[in-house]
Amino acid sequence: MIVRSGKLFDKSAGQRIGKLTVISATLSAIASFIPFSQAKAADFDFGETAVKNINYLSKNLKGRSVGTAKEAETVDYLVQQLKGFDYTPTLQPFDYEFEEQSLTSYNIVAERPGTSGKQILLGAHYDNETSSSTVDRSNLEGTNDNASGVGVLLELAQRLETDTNHTVKFLFFGAEEIGLVGSEYYANSLNPKEIDDTLLMVNLDSLIVGDKMYFNAGRGATENPSWFKYRDLALDIAKENDIAAESNPGFNENYPEGTGCCSDLESFDQIMPVLAAEATNWDIGEKDGYTQTSNPKVPGGATWHDPATDNRQFINDVFPGLIKERARNYTIVLDQFIDEVNTQSVPEPMSVFGLIVGLGSAGMLLKRRKPM
Numbered sequence: 001m002i003v004r005s006g007k008l009f010d011k012s013a014g015q016r017i018g019k020l021t022v023i024s025a026t027l028s029a030i031a032s033f034i035p036f037s038q039a040k041a042a043d044f045d046f047g048e049t050a051v052k053n054i055n056y057l058s059k060n061l062k063g064r065s066v067g068t069a070k071e072a073e074t075v076d077y078l079v080q081q082l083k084g085f086d087y088t089p090t091l092q093p094f095d096y097e098f099e100e101q102s103l104t105s106y107n108i109v110a111e112r113p114g115t116s117g118k119q120i121l122l123g124a125h126y127d128n129e130t131s132s133s134t135v136d137r138s139n140l141e142g143t144n145d146n147a148s149g150v151g152v153l154l155e156l157a158q159r160l161e162t163d164t165n166h167t168v169k170f171l172f173f174g175a176e177e178i179g180l181v182g183s184e185y186y187a188n189s190l191n192p193k194e195i196d197d198t199l200l201m202v203n204l205d206s207l208i209v210g211d212k213m214y215f216n217a218g219r220g221a222t223e224n225p226s227w228f229k230y231r232d233l234a235l236d237i238a239k240e241n242d243i244a245a246e247s248n249p250g251f252n253e254n255y256p257e258g259t260g261c262c263s264d265l266e267s268f269d270q271i272m273p274v275l276a277a278e279a280t281n282w283d284i285g286e287k288d289g290y291t292q293t294s295n296p297k298v299p300g301g302a303t304w305h306d307p308a309t310d311n312r313q314f315i316n317d318v319f320p321g322l323i324k325e326r327a328r329n330y331t332i333v334l335d336q337f338i339d340e341v342n343t344q345s346v347p348e349p350m351s352v353f354g355l356i357v358g359l360g361s362a363g364m365l366l367k368r369r370k371p372m
Contacts, residue, residue, distance in 0.1 A: 046335070047328030049158055050151035053081065054323060057126075057147035058312050063138040065130040066175050067103045074126050075106050078150070078172050082110045085158045087170075094185040098178055105174035107182045112160050114167040119194075120341060121169050121201040122156060122334075123183060123264055124149030125176030129305035141311040143323070144303055146176075149204035149277075152330050159335050165342040166199060173264050177305075183264035187271070199341060200230050200273040202334065203265040208326045209303050209315060210279030210292040213238070213245040215333075216260030218274030227273035228258060230341070234275060237336045243329045251287040262289070275337075277330060295319075 057064075061077065064070040075091070082089040087110040095104050105127075128142040141147070150172065157170045175181035190198070207213075215234035221227035231247060238245035250257025260276035268274050278289070284301065285291025291301040297318045303309040315323060 049155040050327035054151035058141035058143040108172040110170040119167040123171035124153040124204040125173040140307045144209040148207040183267040187267040201268040205263040211281040216276045218269035220270040
């Protein structure tokens with residue numbers, strides 16, 4: 001999850017590198033951890049692969065913020081997992097400036113080709129919030145934000161059958177925490193035809209800590225009401241499976257009813273339908289989704305970017321069994337969601353005028369989460 005205001009990086013807290021380097025030793029070390037090689041959906045429980053990866057990212061790849069060696073190791077690790085699930089992942093490099101440094105990061109793209117000419121995008125960011133002059137995040141596990149989204153996304157990729165109607169692309173974004181850099185780069189790389197051919201984008205971010213599970217549309221749905229159908233489908237699937245899930249009630253006028261914000265979905269909102277999956281509580285605090293829980297054991301009601309609380313030990317102590325429960329529930333809903341979207345009829349493409357308007361307004365919606 002990103003923040004609404006930037007933070008200064010404490011250079012003593014962690015060493016930055018200008019280019020991500022794929023290290024053969026790292027590949028050898030992580031290649032042995034492939035939870036299920038080309039496993040079939042019936043061979044393991046829902047959430048099992050997700051939890052294994054959430055734990056691995058938290059334990060072995062903590063401090064995976066932009067420009068660090070751990071970020072590079074994370075890219076290598078995710079590539080190996082996807083290869084183990086019979087994908088041929090590709091890297092989309094992008095250069096950017098951050099705190100007077102020229103850095104390179106990567107989006108990871110794994111594709112299951114379909115036959116319809118249409119595509120579904122599913123994404124999650126893998127990076128952690130950076131250290132600042134006051135907070136050392138070199139040991140930030142980022143279990144909730146966003147090992148949870150990455151873990152579930154990996155399991156969805158694993159479960160997807162080889163034969164699929166629509167092309168399904170699994171996107172692992174870099175540099176989300178410093179301003180949606182990776183997802184914005186990917187969205188800007190899409191040409192008008194690719195946008196027309198995209199049915200929707202699904203974003204997974206911070207799926208564990210929160211009083212409730214949510215599925216929200218993007219703000220673009222307020223101008224294109226038909227886009228709410230994907231949000232409604234996800235909620236219907238949750239209900240069918242006796243999984244409690246809600247949508248933003250819209251108690252804060254800045255965040256319209258039924259819509260989400262403040263993560264990589266912002267890069268795609270306005271140009272295509274968006275579905276945002278997150279765990280939080282839109283009913284409390286400033287009713288903006290930033291206060292995650294009313295549990296008094298969570299300082300300030302949120303764990304965003306806090307090394308002391310966004311880790312496995314704290315989450316397991318305060319919310320026993322929640323990591324497994326949320327990983328299972330989100331995987332069940334989204335796995336069925338992909339299947340059902342794959343069987344739906346293809347909608348008419350957006351008009352050229354609508355596309356131009358959408359592209360023009362998308363950049364205006366970039367949000368920043370509150371600072372810690």
